[in-house]
Amino acid sequence: MKIDASKPLEYSTEENSNKIFGFWVFLGAEIALFATLFTVYFVMVDRFASGPSGPDIFEIGPVMIETLLLLTSSFTIGLAVHAMRHGYQKAMMVFFGLTLLMGLGFLGIEIMEFVTYVHEGATLQTSGFLSSLFVLLGTHGAHVTFGFLWGAAILIQLKRQGITPATANKSFIFSLYWHFLDVVWIFIFSFVYLKGLM
Amino acid sequence: MDWDKFKVHGEPLIYGAMASIVLATIGIIVGLTYFKKWGYLWREWLTTVDHKRIGIMYILAALLMLFRGGVDAIMMKLQTAAPDMKFLDAQHYNEVFTTHGLIMILFMAMPFIIGLMNVIVPLQIGARDVAFPRLNAVSFWLFFFGAMLLNISFVIGGSPDAGWSAYFPLASLEFSPTVGNNYYSLALQISGIGTLITGVNFIVTILKMRAPGMKLMKMPMFTWSVLITNVIIVFAFPVLTVALALMMFDRLFGSQFFTMANGGMDMLWANLFWVWGHPEVYIVVLPAFGIYSEIIATFSKKNLYGYTSMVFSMLIISLLSFLVWAHHFYTMGQGAMVNSFFSITTMAIAVPTGVKIFNWLFTLRKGRISFTTPMLYSLAFIPIFTIGGVTGVMLAMASADYQYHNTMFLVAHFHYVLIPGAVFAVIAGFHYWFPKVFGFRLNERLGKHAFWWIVISFNVSFFPLFLLGLMGMTRRQYTYSAETGFGPLSMVSFVGAIGLVVGFVILVYNIYWSTRYEPRDTDGDPWDARTLEWATKSPIPAYNFAVVPNVKTRDAYWSAKQDKVPLFEDKITKIHMPSNTGKPFILGVIFFIAGFSLVFSLWIPAILSGVGILIVMAAMSFDRDHGFYIPAEEVIATEKKLRGETV
Numbered sequence: 053m054k055i056d057a058s059k060p061l062e063y064s065t066e067e068n069s070n071k072i073f074g075f076w077v078f079l080g081a082e083i084a085l086f087a088t089l090f091t092v093y094f095v096m097v098d099r100f101a102s103g104p105s106g107p108d109i110f111e112i113g114p115v116m117i118e119t120l121l122l123l124t125s126s127f128t129i130g131l132a133v134h135a136m137r138h139g140y141q142k143a144m145m146v147f148f149g150l151t152l153l154m155g156l157g158f159l160g161i162e163i164m165e166f167v168t169y170v171h172e173g174a175t176l177q178t179s180g181f182l183s184s185l186f187v188l189l190g191t192h193g194a195h196v197t198f199g200f201l202w203g204a205a206i207l208i209q210l211k212r213q214g215i216t217p218a219t220a221n222k223s224f225i226f227s228l229y230w231h232f233l234d235v236v237w238i239f240i241f242s243f244v245y246l247k248g249l250m
Numbered sequence: 251m252d253w254d255k256f257k258v259h260g261e262p263l264i265y266g267a268m269a270s271i272v273l274a275t276i277g278i279i280v281g282l283t284y285f286k287k288w289g290y291l292w293r294e295w296l297t298t299v300d301h302k303r304i305g306i307m308y309i310l311a312a313l314l315m316l317f318r319g320g321v322d323a324i325m326m327k328l329q330t331a332a333p334d335m336k337f338l339d340a341q342h343y344n345e346v347f348t349t350h351g352l353i354m355i356l357f358m359a360m361p362f363i364i365g366l367m368n369v370i371v372p373l374q375i376g377a378r379d380v381a382f383p384r385l386n387a388v389s390f391w392l393f394f395f396g397a398m399l400l401n402i403s404f405v406i407g408g409s410p411d412a413g414w415s416a417y418f419p420l421a422s423l424e425f426s427p428t429v430g431n432n433y434y435s436l437a438l439q440i441s442g443i444g445t446l447i448t449g450v451n452f453i454v455t456i457l458k459m460r461a462p463g464m465k466l467m468k469m470p471m472f473t474w475s476v477l478i479t480n481v482i483i484v485f486a487f488p489v490l491t492v493a494l495a496l497m498m499f500d501r502l503f504g505s506q507f508f509t510m511a512n513g514g515m516d517m518l519w520a521n522l523f524w525v526w527g528h529p530e531v532y533i534v535v536l537p538a539f540g541i542y543s544e545i546i547a548t549f550s551k552k553n554l555y556g557y558t559s560m561v562f563s564m565l566i567i568s569l570l571s572f573l574v575w576a577h578h579f580y581t582m583g584q585g586a587m588v589n590s591f592f593s594i595t596t597m598a599i600a601v602p603t604g605v606k607i608f609n610w611l612f613t614l615r616k617g618r619i620s621f622t623t624p625m626l627y628s629l630a631f632i633p634i635f636t637i638g639g640v641t642g643v644m645l646a647m648a649s650a651d652y653q654y655h656n657t658m659f660l661v662a663h664f665h666y667v668l669i670p671g672a673v674f675a676v677i678a679g680f681h682y683w684f685p686k687v688f689g690f691r692l693n694e695r696l697g698k699h700a701f702w703w704i705v706i707s708f709n710v711s712f713f714p715l716f717l718l719g720l721m722g723m724t725r726r727q728y729t730y731s732a733e734t735g736f737g738p739l740s741m742v743s744f745v746g747a748i749g750l751v752v753g754f755v756i757l758v759y760n761i762y763w764s765t766r767y768e769p770r771d772t773d774g775d776p777w778d779a780r781t782l783e784w785a786t787k788s789p790i791p792a793y794n795f796a797v798v799p800n801v802k803t804r805d806a807y808w809s810a811k812q813d814k815v816p817l818f819e820d821k822i823t824k825i826h827m828p829s830n831t832g833k834p835f836i837l838g839v840i841f842f843i844a845g846f847s848l849v850f851s852l853w854i855p856a857i858l859s860g861v862g863i864l865i866v867m868a869a870m871s872f873d874r875d876h877g878f879y880i881p882a883e884e885v886i887a888t889e890k891k892l893r894g895e896t897v
Contacts, residue, residue: 066458069458070381070454070458071382073457073458074381074382074450074451074453074454077449077450077453077454077484078450080484080485081446081450081484081485081487082488084484084486084488084489085488085489085491085492088492088493088522088525089492092492092496092507092518092522095518096507096513096515096518099513099514099515100513101506101511101512101513102512103513176499176503176504176505177503177504177505177506178506178512179506179512180506180507180509180512180513180514180515181513182506183496183499183505183506183507183514184507186505187495187496187499187505201864201868202871205868205871205872206871209871209872218874222871
């Protein structure tokens with residue numbers, strides 16, 4: 053493996069830069085995936101049949117906390133990458149860990165919200181609208197869950213191996229993924245919750 | 251547990267299939283044990299990350315599926331050969347035409363093309379490997395186990411029976427209560443993920459790993475077609491992923507996406523399916539165009555005419571392919587404006603396709619044409635595909651489509667497009683590149699026999715369907731009475747189908763015969779070809795090229811031969827190779843178990859295998875194996891052995 057010292061560590065080998073490029077292509081596919089889910093949601097949004105509609109169940113409070121947590125976590129993963137570029141392993145791991153904790157907090161609130169919805173009689177089976185809502189939110193939530201596990205695996209490798217071309221590459225790609233989840237959430241926040249509450 | 255839902259009852263054919271599956275499995279296990287080949291199979295194939303071997307496995311699987319789909323086709327043709335046939339009942343006929351469509355498109359045409367692309371593209375761009383060799387193995391095993399999952403449906407629980415397009419509400423739990431469409435959603439999902447990964451892998455490979463000097467506009471046409479195809483894959487397959495997931499939620503968890511009550515919308519399925527389904531047509535056809543371009547240029551001994559217009563026509567086709575999906579359901583009440591829009595975009599596709607046809611004809615003009623087997627398929631493709639294209643424009647007219655829709659005319663049209671546009675191409679590509687991979691040609695005489703059987707029988711079998719369609723025979727009808735007058739032409743079609751079987755049997759016999767008796771090639775360039783894959787020896791060494799070529803022109807190998815432009819200028823150095831790994835195979839197996847458990851709503855094994863998938867992924871992440879180096883001396887020795895000379 054040839055390491056090119058003039059580039060940041062995460063880009064320093066051919067394999068590394070291919071992986072980053074490949075991940076961008078994969079994010080293209082993820083955009084197509086979420087675009088399809090949003091389309092399904094917009095088609096379904098008024099088809100709530102006899103079940104509750106968006107304004108009946110949405111609450112702004114928990115959603116604001118979720119947004120705050122996810123946006124802040126996107127900031128801390130940025131700080132982690134910044135620390136990584138300077139070679140501060142400890143700071144990097146702290147920011148990385150904070151990111152994952154906030155992801156966990158987000159998930160906790162989302163699960164509580166789902167439980168509340170179900171108690172209010174809004175289940176996956178109730179109406180087309182609720183099916184599409186649960187699947188859209190659930191897909192994003194599943195991505196966050198996967199991200200949490202993935203990030204935890206990278207954190208362990210960082211602890212064991214330090215900042216190497218391999219771990220730097222993985223961390224950087226993880227940060228792209230995490231930012232992407234944040235972007236998707238902004239769309240969910242705006243077009244599902246805010247629009248639903250209006 | 252309710253064991254009854256695993257059983258398929260009452261059909262002697264199904265019992266026959268069960269017995270043959272069991273016997274074949276026992277045969278394979280006994281054979282492998284007797285010849286002590288388990289270790290070989292594991293070390294050399296199941297764990298391989300070599301793009302050439304993965305490609306070969308794709309092609310083998312595709313050939314197997316060709317025969318499975320072919321048996322379906324024969325059963326259908328036999329059932330409709332004469333009025334009031336009693337060979338299959340309605341349910342069985344539904345299952346057969348559904349799996350015929352699914353298997354031929356998703357588990358035959360596409361993997362065959364992905365197989366050729368795996369073997370050839372890295373060689374054509376002068377690369378040592380694909381960008382992500384291990385992910386490539388993951389792709390293959392997900393495809394393979396997805397295909398197996400669909401195939402066992404025939405004997406365990408029942409096959410999908412709502413057509414390959416699985417329209418709702420027909421495919422809902424209410425109207426398709428067997429597990430068949432559960433298989434549909436999960437088998438396609440698993441292999442679809444594999445395809446998506448292939449898409450990402452090859453985009454990176456082609457954009458980032460070309461040999462020095464190979465600008466985009468110097469790439470061979472097949473590589474271009476593969477690049478564009480993979481872009482389509484990356485944007486089309488996520489739509490399928492969503493559609494199948496929603497289908498699974500509807501069928502397994504009672505959600506209301508495509509239901510007829512509670513706010514569901516059945517047309518949503520039709521739209522999602524065809525937003526993926528129409529580009530899918532071009533996913534199989536565009537690489538075929540690439541294959542023909544290579545073959546026609548090689549055997550005309552001329553540059554491909556209109557290289558730039560070829561590239562742009564493919565780009566335009568790929569764009570338009572996303573804008574035509576609703577032409578699949580003009581008659582489902584979407585209004586004149588929508589129909590007009592989709593009618594115009596659909597007809598527009600004929601323009602870039604016509605450009606390509608003329609480019610091939612002009613490439614042939616004044617060429618020194620040699621009529622080899624791959625060339626014969628390419629030449630036969632042009633008129634037959636044109637018939638398919640012209641009838642496509644007929645179908646594109648929304649108003650006229652009210653007459654043809656859901657008749658045999660449509661069936662004839664897409665067979666006239668897909669068989670020359672995909673099947674002939676993969677067979678041609680198979681004959682063309684076979685000596686590259688194995689070091690000897692397929693026998694030309696047998697190849698031509700198979701060619702004439704296939705091409706003539708194809709027309710005998712499918713041309714009558716145009717007429718039957720115009721006479722009003724609907725598709726998917728499993729029987730008809732003598733008064734309809736469909737009998738004679740249906741019988742002709744059946745005879746043609748038998749002829750096709752003969753052709754394909756000769757093709758397979760040719761592989762066997764040539765393996766035993768054909769003389770071995772010595773220089774790795776039996777066709778006097780033009781592109782880089784022929785610049786290395788056959789069979790191809792694991793590292794592809796001992797020295798990475800320096801590309802200066804289009805058709806780099808041709809100019810190296812003709813104008814003595816040097817191709818290999820650097821010295822041999824040590825070569826980095828990825829190590830084999832069994833994890834992709836294990837991942838495939840667990841996905842298969844997960845899929846099977848979900849089909850039958852066995853939640854505990856499904857959850858356990860979900861955890862298993864995560865564990866294997868984690869194991870792949872923690873793996874610190876960075877491959878190994880082949881020392882320069884070993885490379886030199888291998889090259890000497892292959893060339894009988896020093897480089």
